Amino acid sequence: MVNLLSGVESTELFGGEVSAAMRRLIEGLHGAPAEQIVAVLWSVTLTSPQSLAAYYLLYKFHAGRCELDEAEHAAHLGLIASAHAAGLNENWQMVQAGDANFHAPGPACFWLFTLKALAFIGLRRGERETATQLIAQLRQLDPADHLGFGAATVRLRRHTMSKQPAIASLADDNLAAGGVAAVDRALSATWPTNRR
Template sequence: MNILTGVESTELFGGAVAPAVAHWVEQARKVPREHAAAMLWAASLSSPQSLPIHYLLYKLHAGLGELDQAQQAARRGLEAAAQAAGLPADWRSVTPGAADFAAPGAARFWLFTLKALAFIHLRRGERALAQALVAQLDRLDPTDQIGAGVVRALLRQSEGAP
């Protein structure tokens, strides 16, 4: 299902995508994946509060194995979502009850992006940071609605690996 037009878009981002952002995404779909990033970064610069663009950027770069760019896009998305949800800028200082992380919108996207950052850091070999992010996810989402268990399982599998 299309993340920008289907159920996932509403559940993750809390609503429809702005027409200007949808235009950039449509243009990015018409070029090879490795060239789409430039269009999505342009969209990010023109609409820095657009959560879907950050999501598409970190998913695209992670899928291409470009983990530095994926991390940058995820961090920008986390910042935009924190601002929109009224959360502290430092993810470590967010406490349970600071927002309704189960409701569609910026807070849920923030939590989802925190999980993405944990995965990116794990893929970069930064286990300690990935573990800290998963521990925060466990505090904020004790019933694992966002799916941090996947990253947790990958951390366990990689134990003992350099």
């Protein structure tokens, strides 16, 4: 399965193929009630905390149901689990670009992807300051935007400019003409980027 924004094969985010047992468990949940899906995935995180795919499925499932508190909680736990697996600091603000290869398949890539998920969840929760800090960290660790955090940047800027119709119109025009990267470049002069 390929992530539509980043073009990254999702199994690469977890460091390769998901275990056969985890795959069977996931396939067994097809069509199951939401409560059963959540119970099974949370139990996987308790019995096999190194199974990064379970955290991913949890935060995607909860976010898709607009259960943003639960999505954020699952993403935070996934961030900690992947930090341990990648040898990174548990405090995401302390992680530096040279601490790991964030673009090679594995737990460091999953960590970065989950940081992006937390930025999106923060935006959906209306937590602009938190999202800004997460996006700044993503810019530092992935300046070429391999995982597609630029979409979060555009969303944050559009949220900030929602009361400025002329700038929002500029964003819409650039998005239609050249995608997320064009909007990001066009808005750079109108909205200061929080860089470290």
